[in-house]
Amino acid sequence: MASEQGMSGIDVKAITSDLNGKLPLWIDKVYQFDSRTLAIRLNGENKARNQLIVEAGRRAHLVRSLPEPPKNPPQFAMLLRKYISGGKVLAIRQHGLERILIFDIGKGNLVYHLIIELFDEGNIILADESNLIVKPLRHHRFRDREVVPGVAYTLGTTDPTASLENIAAVLAADDRDIVRCLAIGCMLGGMYAEYICTKAGYEKTHPAASADPARIFSAIQDLFLRVVQSPTPVIARKHCEPIDLWDGNGVTAYPTFSEALEAFYPLTKAEKKSSARPKIPKEDRIRHHQEAAIKKFDNTIRNNEEIVGAIYENYQFITSLITSLDTASRQLSWQEIEKHLKNAKSADAKMIVAFHPGEAAVEVDIGKRVKIYVHEGLEQNAGRYHDLIKKFKKKKAGALVAMKTVQVKKTVRKRDFIPMKKLWYHRFRWFITSDGVVVLGGRDASQNEELVKKYMAGGDLFVHADVHGASVVIVKGKTERMDEVAQFAASYSGAWRSGHASADIYSALPTQVSKTPESGEFVSRGSFIVRGERTYYKNVPLLVGIGLMLEPNAAMIGGPPSAIKGRTAAYIELQPGQFEPNDVAKKALRILKSKIPEDDVKSLKGILNTEGVAGFVPPGGSDIVGHHEG
Template sequence: PASPPAVLFFRYRAECILEFMATLQGMSGVDLRALVAEAAVRLPLWVGKIYQFDAKTLGIRLNGEDRAKYQLLVETGRRAHFTAEFPVPPKNPPSFAMLLRKHLEGGKVLGIRQFGIERTVCIDVGKRDTTYRLIFELFDEGNAVLCDEGYTIVKPLWHHRFKTREVVPGAVYTFDGTDCSTLSPDGFGAMLAGSDRDIVRTLAVGCMLGGAYAEEVCRMADVDKSAAAADVDAAAIRASFDRLMADVAGSREPVITGSGCWPVVLGGEVVRERFATFSEALDAFYPKTAGEKEKAAAEKPRLSQDEVIRRRQAEAIKGFEKKIETNGRVVEVLYENYAPVAGIIATLDAASKNRSWQEIEQILKGNRENAAAKMIRAVHPAEAAVEVDLAGERVKVYVHETIEQNIGRYYDQIKKFKKKKAGALAAMERTVPEKPRRKQNLALQKKRWYHRFRWFTTTDGVLVIGGRDASQNEDLVKKYMEGKDLFVHADVHGGSVVIVKGTTVHLDEVAQFAASYSNAWKAGHFTADVYAARPDQVSKTPESGEYVARGAFIVRGERQYFRNVPLGVAIGLAMEPEVAVIGGPSGAVAARTGVRVELRPGQFEPNDTARKVVRALREKLPEDEWKGLKNALNTEAVAAFVPPGGSDIAEP
């Protein structure tokens, strides 16, 4: 992959780097190389939803081939790995997460790579005609940086200005990807020869391996780790170094030991647990945060609106009392220092008539030996005032007013805040009766197989289903009609095939259902004839020379007729045993709902009718109750029961 244009990037490399590995403090560059190799084999990937869980932790849902789903968790400054479960995201996504969603969601991951062996990983995402670079820094305080294709920063998680680089919008993201594996054999040997340290420290610091991996290279090369770097066999060290990097990238054996989490088993480490992938090991190694957040949220008491108001009033009263006390103290010190303050006022008032305040300020600064000048701590030319230090209390004094007028100013402030305090106390004494909060443990209706059809349940509990179109009519007869069912249809051209799944004494409800969901409603009729037949009377086989259209059937033999069936549909809100919008004949719906609306053939289109029904049902419910039912009572749920054609809401 192309490198960014600049390569100036400061890295702090102290001796503590000797302990780099996947510890609770964070991952090393070698660990990150293993993670990047693991992620690369999962390509191609596509970016799904992006989350920000706290100030430093982000998550990306990635979609792979064959419906594979992956969750990449990045805690900047610490770790990056795939996880089985994300922490609980905040209800309102932070602005940085929304920015990443806007630019990256739906984009294709073109590559996942590491800068050298630094603790920095870059995800290249192609979206439309643009390529974005999402860079995660796992070193120091950490950062997440969104760049364009040329590495110009679009937005970082945190803005930083360092001596050698800037991480701010519009700047070019710069880095130096240190990696000893890119050195030629001669260059590697020269690096060792030029070191004045022992071999283990040279590898740990110079090659960014950290102490444990540097010791492993020495062990694999059969070289004493305390030997001077300039004296060892450079070829043997390089071969061991390359073999370790190859194992980390391609032959991982992820484990957790007493000292940390490792992508490969190092000599001398006692293995506690083995894992199939390095991400699984890291996921198990690092403590979860979701449970802690949920626990903290559960422990935080939920206050009523009245309690919130009272707390704010109490805080305001404390603020007023503090200001009353402060102004009272100012009045006291003014009286205690009456003579010197009066002298300062008289002197500065006279001086301001002949000199500018800038000149006065310069004179005061150059005359610090004078006791009065020494008392003046600040000058406010715009207000013709100075701040005077009176026994440790800084008091603003207006020089064109007498000392009594200045004291009067502070008395006015005391009166003002006393009045505000009295008002807040009076407000607190007024008790506002709080509306009883209903705790609703509502079980929303689960999706069932017949919900894709028209359906209702008769008053005596029998399921009735009908087709929404010709295709569903075919399915009902071919797949769902059984020997003991009843076939029902309006005696008009075009309408739902209705199947009664059992025996009911409320065939009048079934007939009304079939009549209402037929073309009789579309035509504006208020009654229709309906017939019923046994399943064995229904056939798709036409007589010779005839044709049966899709969704239509031939019914042979004697039928049971229901004449002049009134058209009408009720839509209501059922609360038991599950919360759901239901619809169908008025009698069946009335038996299961507390609030409902009756429809008759009319003038309003189905979508308009659905919106009107939602409004009408909400008006029949208390506000606090319907607000808790938004997931159940909505236009989409209601529209499923509105008949085809125009409708009107019948007056009660």
Template sequence: MATMQGMSGLDLITVTEEISRLLPLWVHKVYLDENRLCVFRLNSKTQGKVNLLIEPGKRLHTVPVIPEMPQIPPAFAMFLRKYLGGGRIDSIRQHGLQRTVIIDIRKSEQVFHLIIEIFDDGNIILCGEDMTIIQPLTRQRFKDRDVLPGALYVFNPPDVSSIGPDEFALRLSEDDRDIVRALAVGSFLGGRYAEYVLNISGIDKNAPAKDVDALAIHTAVQDLLEKARTSPVPVHDKNGCHPVPSGGEKPAGYDSFNAALAAFYPSAPPVKKQEEKRRISREDRIRLQQEEAIVKFGKNIERNEELASLLYEEYGFVTEIIATLSKASATRSWQEIEKILKNDTSGAGKRIIRIFPAEASVELDLGRPVKVYVHESIDQNAGHYYDQVKKFKKKLAGAKAAMEREVHQAKVRKVQYQRPKKRWFDRFRWFYTSDQVLVIGGRDAGQNEELIRKYLEGGDTFVHADVHGASVVVVKGKTMHMDEVVRFAAAYSGAWKAGFASADVYAARPDQVSKTAESGEYLSRGSFVVRGERQWFNNVPLEVVIGLQKTPQTRILGGPESVVRKLCDLFVVLRPGTFEPNDIAKKVVRALRERLSAADQKALKFALNTEAVAAFVPPGGSDLVEG
């Protein structure tokens, strides 16, 4: 059943079947907004224009009009246009009863597979003919699969829709849950249709799954799926929208289930022509931002309350996970623990979605992903979410109070900003630690070579991430804040480009670093040899904060959060992600400019520009996660 939280696997069976009847279709345009709402504008010889709306993690169906989209398409939309524009859709199908849809698109002599995930946070993934990932909308790492360029896309095992009665019976015999939960969760039917199937079969929903008549249930499930494919009767009520009536509901009166879904979900305003757009006053713009903030804060409060509640609903399971992993981490590394959990396909480990070694935490499947810190009690973990609830309630109260006040025109005071003087290290990446020690990093192999040969001196510290293709980092003196230095070194390394969440970093004395190779070996430009014992810093999280410092001198700064936050009036946070360096630099400039007055935007143009920001953007894809 489709609800405001998202669609079910059964809903997608009907949706994909209805769209399949419109084939062939041709890709005309791809749109994408900042909330990851994507629309494919398709051409049909018989149906004219068809608009396929995709909201990853929530829904997929056709809509009569395209919602309003940015005038300048994001990088991923342009990427899909490049690969798929003009291509012919040969098929659209669902992976069993699971919320994964595959669209096969032929362009010239190539066949591309576009995979849409309507579960969890969702994703849109472009794959080649052999199912190798070319580019995902969001890069992800899970316990049992990676959604990264170059990785093979991994599908979940077959479900009840594609297995025979004997295998279905075997699965039920190994399931410890009652039958209604086994069908709702294990067979992807959801609560509504799990109870519907059991009513048809005459089986008590509280009966143990291993004791029921599996053949009768399998037959009822197959009949339900056939109805969803061939003879849906859309039902639309306050609770949701579903393709097959399950209890005498009246038909909604729509020609198709896609049309019923388009009516059920709130419609967004259609794309406006340029001449229809009008300038709004500053007061109206502020009021609109306040209204949006109130909605956003309310959603965050609801989400964090739900996550805390889920911890207590599965108190026994969560407590067991915390105790087991806390004990294991005392004697094993997180890499070893992760390897053990990957091989655990039958126990509690299969409900661990992701591991965060740097935080000693895991993400558990409790109906939705919930992060749990293994060195804290269940009450302490719930406390993190309740702290967020308090935080957003305070923000919500402030936003509501602001709504009640009249928006006054701010008095503009002209400020003179001072251009910084050029210094010898400005052409490198650099920052000052919290105790005012200069740290310099190379931008490329040539600068790495120059730092080692020319600027690495006695009393300095050599720092480098333990991956190929990393910035040489030189600490010009002794600092008590090596944590800031190693974060800087980890961020500007190949680990970022690879999409990792963390990296290992080491430090050495200058006399341990040599440009002389071992006998019979050769060192390329920018390479070096480190001999002797090093100081290691493991699982350093990858993150860069880029900010605008206004006074005493005005410049763009980049580096660790603890440094940039103190010096800059405005800042944003970057982590490994999707957007290329030049694109993310533009997004950072736009995010910072939006927080400036019109007068400041003009006055700070000399400092706040794409070139200045790009100097501190790590190599590879990035996402703007805060700002």
């Protein structure tokens, strides 16, 4: 189920199915609105136009209209236009149940893969036919994964839900209860895991290892079938779901999952500025979709009522058809029956317009196209349509109740901010350079050891202040802003605690760093021996910036002022001084709050706090020497 944080694997499965239903498609233009939001115009047959919006790490779905594109397209959008505009979409697929959507695009004699990652911070990656990365939206270099040009893009492990054997292996190896095994081990999430338990007839606390894999696999396949073939999109509470698991109680129904997601997710910054999409209050948008859903329900109810009427009006023909085909099917194959009836010249035979051998059914034209199941009587056939009428009347009633409960809220200035997702490296000291490279630093001797032994890779750079007692700093990739890296290393070193204004810094390659001492030497925990030539940066000034970032996600960030000032709504600057870290954090917090609208401060209560600021204050005394609005 989709949340404010982003879409789940089940949601991606639903959108993949929806998009596949619109094939064939051709790539028209690609637009980029900000650092994580793109849109693609997809042209279909008969001049059909579809508009896909993609927010890396969060969502990907069709929308009715796109924001006004920037006059000067960013480089990544221009690169995608160069490679894939005019290309034909050959396939749209999901990798297992992961939050990864892949477009296979043919252009000329070449095939490209446009990979949309909707997990963690997300990414959008263009790869060639061999899966070598041409260009990603964001460059990443981690210990076990690189997302940079020229490197092969690798996908994850086998899908645990793909087969009965896979499910059996997952269950047998899990010592948790069945609901947690399904939610985490099978990537289904809590709500769908509970649904599977109910369908398979297990209590949530039943041990996973003793569950019957066949029952679990059957329930999962039933869920996937509903998502792909019979979606019933709804917004329920604080989630958006491709199928209604609430029986219409307290939910708002939508004709398509994309329409539900469009109503559910708040407007992006670019959409708010766009004149192409009017600023309609959320309550009005929900009511509009509710009215559209009710209209669709009314049409479905009316159509099925007309079908029931047509069945009874043609009572003799339907009864005769059922009797004759039921008898024939016990002696002949459906292929033989179809061949015989297509060659028949009787008026009754010509009323049969389609055959469905797998369902033992035919479709007849009696003023309405009606599917008749030949092993069931007339009343049973009519009953199928009566059941549909009841189902949609119930949905309509639920939608009418939901419309009455929509509260018209007063207009307030409060904005919805999306908190930054917690990433693995946030427990270290960290910042991102002006050119987008992650830089990490150890908070203590233990983290220094961990960074070098576990996270330092061949393409990284080892950086250290030339003083006793300093953070080990690892640059995760190549950067043109070594001035920022050096300032970071200098500021989180013993030089700050000693009250110095500057410090000397050096860098070395990973191959030069060792824990092996010479004879008679001792290397303490958190310390390392660096052999060979080093690159020095002399008299680097000690200065730290701490600020509040609001877009694309809300978070406290820190680092050299030059690295954060373009990303923050407000920031302060620190130099070595006389005030204790906690006192500095409290004072800095008051300053930052004073520069943010009061309503926004309330919305940022979980982010804009003393703890969030204190995490970036260097150990030792500090003075606030400046404060600025971004």
